[in-house]
Amino acid sequence: MSWTAADAPGLTLAGDAQVAAGVVFGANVTVHEGTVIGEGCAIGDNAVLGKQPTLSAGSTARRGPLPGLVLGAGCMVSAGAVLSAGSTFGGHCVVGDLASVRERCTIGRGVVIGRGVCVENDTSIGDNTKIQSNAYITAYCTLEESVFIAPCVITTNDNFMGRTEKRHALVRGALIRRGARVGGGATLLPGIEIGEEAFVGAGAVVTRDVPARKLVVGSPARVLRDVPDEELL
Amino acid sequence: MSWTAADAPGLTLAGDAQVAAGVVFGANVTVHEGTVIGEGCAIGDNAVLGKQPTLSAGSTARRGPLPGLVLGAGCMVSAGAVLSAGSTFGGHCVVGDLASVRERCTIGRGVVIGRGVCVENDTSIGDNTKIQSNAYITAYCTLEESVFIAPCVITTNDNFMGRTEKRHALVRGALIRRGARVGGGATLLPGIEIGEEAFVGAGAVVTRDVPARKLVVGSPARVLRDVPDEELL
Amino acid sequence: MSWTAADAPGLTLAGDAQVAAGVVFGANVTVHEGTVIGEGCAIGDNAVLGKQPTLSAGSTARRGPLPGLVLGAGCMVSAGAVLSAGSTFGGHCVVGDLASVRERCTIGRGVVIGRGVCVENDTSIGDNTKIQSNAYITAYCTLEESVFIAPCVITTNDNFMGRTEKRHALVRGALIRRGARVGGGATLLPGIEIGEEAFVGAGAVVTRDVPARKLVVGSPARVLRDVPDEELL
Numbered sequence: 001m002s003w004t005a006a007d008a009p010g011l012t013l014a015g016d017a018q019v020a021a022g023v024v025f026g027a028n029v030t031v032h033e034g035t036v037i038g039e040g041c042a043i044g045d046n047a048v049l050g051k052q053p054t055l056s057a058g059s060t061a062r063r064g065p066l067p068g069l070v071l072g073a074g075c076m077v078s079a080g081a082v083l084s085a086g087s088t089f090g091g092h093c094v095v096g097d098l099a100s101v102r103e104r105c106t107i108g109r110g111v112v113i114g115r116g117v118c119v120e121n122d123t124s125i126g127d128n129t130k131i132q133s134n135a136y137i138t139a140y141c142t143l144e145e146s147v148f149i150a151p152c153v154i155t156t157n158d159n160f161m162g163r164t165e166k167r168h169a170l171v172r173g174a175l176i177r178r179g180a181r182v183g184g185g186a187t188l189l190p191g192i193e194i195g196e197e198a199f200v201g202a203g204a205v206v207t208r209d210v211p212a213r214k215l216v217v218g219s220p221a222r223v224l225r226d227v228p229d230e231e232l233l
Numbered sequence: 234m235s236w237t238a239a240d241a242p243g244l245t246l247a248g249d250a251q252v253a254a255g256v257v258f259g260a261n262v263t264v265h266e267g268t269v270i271g272e273g274c275a276i277g278d279n280a281v282l283g284k285q286p287t288l289s290a291g292s293t294a295r296r297g298p299l300p301g302l303v304l305g306a307g308c309m310v311s312a313g314a315v316l317s318a319g320s321t322f323g324g325h326c327v328v329g330d331l332a333s334v335r336e337r338c339t340i341g342r343g344v345v346i347g348r349g350v351c352v353e354n355d356t357s358i359g360d361n362t363k364i365q366s367n368a369y370i371t372a373y374c375t376l377e378e379s380v381f382i383a384p385c386v387i388t389t390n391d392n393f394m395g396r397t398e399k400r401h402a403l404v405r406g407a408l409i410r411r412g413a414r415v416g417g418g419a420t421l422l423p424g425i426e427i428g429e430e431a432f433v434g435a436g437a438v439v440t441r442d443v444p445a446r447k448l449v450v451g452s453p454a455r456v457l458r459d460v461p462d463e464e465l466l
Numbered sequence: 467m468s469w470t471a472a473d474a475p476g477l478t479l480a481g482d483a484q485v486a487a488g489v490v491f492g493a494n495v496t497v498h499e500g501t502v503i504g505e506g507c508a509i510g511d512n513a514v515l516g517k518q519p520t521l522s523a524g525s526t527a528r529r530g531p532l533p534g535l536v537l538g539a540g541c542m543v544s545a546g547a548v549l550s551a552g553s554t555f556g557g558h559c560v561v562g563d564l565a566s567v568r569e570r571c572t573i574g575r576g577v578v579i580g581r582g583v584c585v586e587n588d589t590s591i592g593d594n595t596k597i598q599s600n601a602y603i604t605a606y607c608t609l610e611e612s613v614f615i616a617p618c619v620i621t622t623n624d625n626f627m628g629r630t631e632k633r634h635a636l637v638r639g640a641l642i643r644r645g646a647r648v649g650g651g652a653t654l655l656p657g658i659e660i661g662e663e664a665f666v667g668a669g670a671v672v673t674r675d676v677p678a679r680k681l682v683v684g685s686p687a688r689v690l691r692d693v694p695d696e697e698l699l
Contacts, residue, residue, distance in 0.1 A: 012493040027263040028279075044284070046494070054563075080331075098313070116582070134367075151369050152387045161616055185389075187668055199394070202389050202438070330520070363628065417653060435653055
């Protein structure tokens with residue numbers, strides 16, 4: 001069931017939100033101030049678009065006014081998803097049920113953000129990258145184009161876990177190069193770089209950078225072999 | 234607080250949905266076309282029942298019309314849960330808060346699907362199986378009867394992570410036999426079979442099939458001993 | 467966008483709920499019987515406050531009437547969060563989007579419960595503890611003050627995974643002492659104690675107690691060195 005903005009049940013639409021032609025809504029959608037929804041987007045039941053961040057007193061995320069959330073044409077946002085103000089999505093992205101994307105993220109075109117995924121603040125995701133269900137992409141990550149993140153992957157960005165003042169300068173998320181693939185449940189330590197078209201096996205704990213086109217497995221992860229040519233982009 | 238369909242606040246109920254006697258709803262529930270809700274079911278606040286899948290352009294999940302979601306008698310669906318069209322639940326299942334079950338799943342009787350769990354498409358779950366909080370059951374899995382999946386277990390189904398055409402024929406989820414138990418945070422590689430009444434320790438990474446009634450631990454998981462008789466069904 | 471109880475869209479407020487001065491609500495909030503919301507709290511879109519638990523027939527959680535949820539002054543509860551009856555929060559806590567806290571939990575002052583976190587029943591959390599996104603805190607855990615739980619940490623409490631009668635007496639969650647830090651994706655076996663100011667590396671599988679001020683890494687986790695003085699509280 002979907003409806004236009006004129007007749008969607010339970011729709012709460014900020015006065016200055018922009019809704020392009022052909023946009024449809026499920027039930028009980030909330031659209032916050034300044035949100036821009038591109039042509040032909042479909043927004044699922046209970047989705048929350050463009051909310052302002054909820055920061056704790058001690059949060060190190062930047063503060064200050066944020067521009068509205070921007071969704072490019074043809075995006076599909078599924079039931080219960082929560083997207084924050086200050087982020088932009090290119091056209092034809094899919095956001096799964098109960099996923100979240102926080103503030104100041106730049107999401108490319110054709111990106112898939114799976115069910116239950118959390119993308120934290122200040123992260124950048126390239127075109128056609130896929131992040132599967134329940135993966136966790138921490139703040140200050142860069143995922144280039146055509147990256148594949150399997151379900152339940154874990155990324156981290158702070159070796160000091162909230163202690164010392166110098167940590168603020170050292171927080172660094174993952175840098176995942178074009179076409180790399182990271183297997184289900186793998187954990188990446190702070191600041192790890194995964195090279196182009198590299199492959200991280202399921203369940204690996206990655207403590208060092210992974211060279212381009214190498215396959216790593218284990219805890220801690222070690223290079224096992226090259227990625228086969230037939231699996232390259 | 235719960236209400237009948239006649240007076241539940243914020244209820245959006247498709248015209249052709251079937252609601253049996255004694256069903257109660259929380260606030261802001263959405264029930265999509267063709268959904269069948271059995272006698273005495275209790276549906277929590279913000280639950281979404283019978284939604285059509287949101288598939289990306291590149292998704293390999295099957296497409297086409299789906300029959301409505303069917304909930305057997307006495308099911309309890311908790312707050313914010315999202316259940317897709319095309320799946321069926323036997324009687325007296327419990328679905329936890331913020332859990333999802335996707336399309337074409339067959340869920341037995343008395344199954345517990347915990348808080349935040351995701352069961353992907355085309356998966357089959359036997360009677361009295363329990364899946365605890367935040368576990369991830371990928372597409373094309375089979376869980377037999379009386380299986381116990383501890384919190385945050387991870388399953389996978391694609392060794393190629395989205396590359397090559399031949400992968401489509403090789404995608405295979407986990408096969409978890411009757412009475413097997415899988416410990417918290419364990420990761421199962423694609424196509425793994427866990428034998429009857431086997432036990433996988435918490436945090437294990439399972440790279441080979443596990444024989445019936447064996448206990449495995451570690452990364453990669455190795456057989457440690459037999460499951461004690463007193464713990465068999 | 468936020469509103470007072472008098473004008474919040476889609477607010478369902480139990481007749482006996484208590485809402486102090488200065489409380490604001492997002493859209494479609496549900497507040498169950500007996501809930502007490504302290505001065506200046508901010509409740510996000512679709513939040514569910516004070517729900518009664520949904521217990522399966524075989525659940526071992528205690529049953530019986532629960533007092534209402536109590537939120538201290540200045541708490542912020544984010545979009546889609548689900549908090550159960552019978553729990554209490556001190557002042558100035560933050561609960562992230564899509565997080566849950568179950569029944570009979572005692573949460574201190576200034577606690578942060580991140581996005582997607584699940585805190586199960588009968589757990590106690592000390593002042594100023596931070597639990598980051600998607601971490602899983604099982605039933606019967608104790609986290610003391612100023613603990614830091616990184617994203618996607620997994621705790622467990624039942625070595626028998628639902629079998630035998632004697633297990634009921636042996637269920638034991640984690641005990642995490644003051645100022646301890648647990649890294650992203652780490653898994654703690656049942657009944658583990660993490661000593662004061664100890665540090666568990668990302669991805670570790672902790673099978674034995676960790677002494678105070680020691681740093682452990684790996685699977686199974688082993689002591690690597692002392693926590694540096696500059697990182698102590």
